[in-house]
Amino acid sequence: MRADKPIAFVKRDFAIERSYRLAFLMRLAGMFLGIASFFFVSRLVGDAANPYLADYNGDYFGFVLVGIAFVSIQGVGLGSFSSAISGAQAQGTLEAMLVTPTRLSTIILSSSVWNFAWTTVTVLLYLIIGALFFGANLGNVNVPTTLVVLALTSLVFSGVGILSASVIMVLKRGDPVSWAFGSVSSFVGGTYFPVTVFPVWLQSIARIFPIYWGLHAMREAVLNGATLAEVSTDVLVLAAFAAVILPISIWAFRVGVRVAKTDGTLGAY
């Protein structure tokens, strides 16, 4: 893939984003209010949550802050590829792009660069706002572990996202893949509460989802300063997920494109 193509997509998306100035400010305000809500919920929960949050020094606010930041990465991984396709189909630009010598895979991957970059900024903003305005304790963060976990998790979610885009390519709307991962895994993965509050059987189900391992490793790295060796199980499981999901998703995407080209619905939405 030529480097100038992702850059062209980022320039395009930045120019479009910049043309909606109020939206940026509103998003920032929404983020601030969301964090504030969880701050006050954490005060309400107080010490009662401590038995379940013992691994995180009883700090529910820090725990949930990492959770919501992480969920936004899951969201972009799951949704940005399919929304790149459905958006281009709705805008009518997909066929104009596909008639160029740029491969569809490059188009889809490049279309998501802006979303990933923006989400990384969002995650940082979540953490910075949480630390500066609401006193979240992020002093222990282990940056290299955090980055490795972030990269691996993004890969896994991107795989699922590409799988979801394959479904969108054929069915246009109503993609069960991102629905299942988006809603179920946020619930069982322990975004807002530790999975230890679940009954044992549900805790076993939670382990099926990559978010469980990603969130655990991320919280360990950000809140407890864990090294890579300390979260090696999580990292290995995430790597295994990536090794399985990515090839499947790439195969599914090729099949999706072939079906859409056969049906004549490549540009339809």
Place this chain on the structure above:
Amino acid sequence: MRSESTHVLRTEGLTKVYRPPAGLRRLLMRSPITEPITAVDNVSLEVRRGEVFGLLGPNGAGKTTLIKLLTTLLQPSSGRAWVCDHDVVADEQAVRQLIGLTISEERSFYYRLTGRQNLEFFASLANVPKADTQARIDDVLRLMDLADEADNMFYSYSSGMRQKLSIARALLSRPEVLFLDEPTKNVDALAGNDLKQLIKDKLSGESGRTVLLATHRMEEAEQLCDRIAIIRSGAIVFCGTIPELRLRVGGAEECVLRMNGADWQQCVALAERHGLTNPVFDRPSGNGVVEMRFSMHPGSRELSNVLSDVLASGATVLSVDRRERGLEEMFVDVVRRQARAS
């Protein structure tokens, strides 16, 4: 990547059948297709280097499907197609490097970007070298008379300007083959005229570029095309030059004879006796006047023979009009004949 072959576009038995979704997909998604539709039917064509080739057909005839097959946007059901000797299925990346496509769809740009920003984005996808990008964009904007509006947002463009920007985008990669799908579809007569002039003067001719123009506007094809193919229900029913079409439909001129005192049977017998081409009879006012139309070749003796017979029968000739048949009439003629035959 310029190919030296005489035929820039070639198809052999190219067919596209849209089929209704089967199995789970049928259950999950409602499709407008309930039974197989043959959109392109066994099309074999050859388009020569440098010619403007018109693809004519009524709406829904299969013009856009054929273009989408040639531009790699669709997978053929059977048959093959080549652009500059590159197979459109097996070698689609090479094909895309050689072609430019102008879509009649207005919504194929980013509304919140300027014309220039849109072109910058598509230039990158078209593999235009970074160092050349701005110069190329300036060139195509100038060519399309859009230089003054280049930095306005796309949503402020008129339909004519949008169409011009679409052509400008197609030209960015300096394609060997330019596909123009109904380029004047959404524009008013004035802008349409500008576009036709532009296609004639700047996009074909001296540039040596091959242009495939799909249209249902006959005058457009008549003014611009070296050769045409008429497509009906996905099949090519005629392929050649416009003079060849005139020969095929039996006469470049139409004669309209208005008579009084001749009855219907006499007229039919007259047409049969002289073997008239495309005879049509009418009673325009119902007061005994019969109108007979038929096609003939300029300089032929058919008209004098018919007139002699009419006068000999005692009928009165009220008027005789002769005029050259337009492409539109010939097109209708070919399409109707084909419909009758099938």
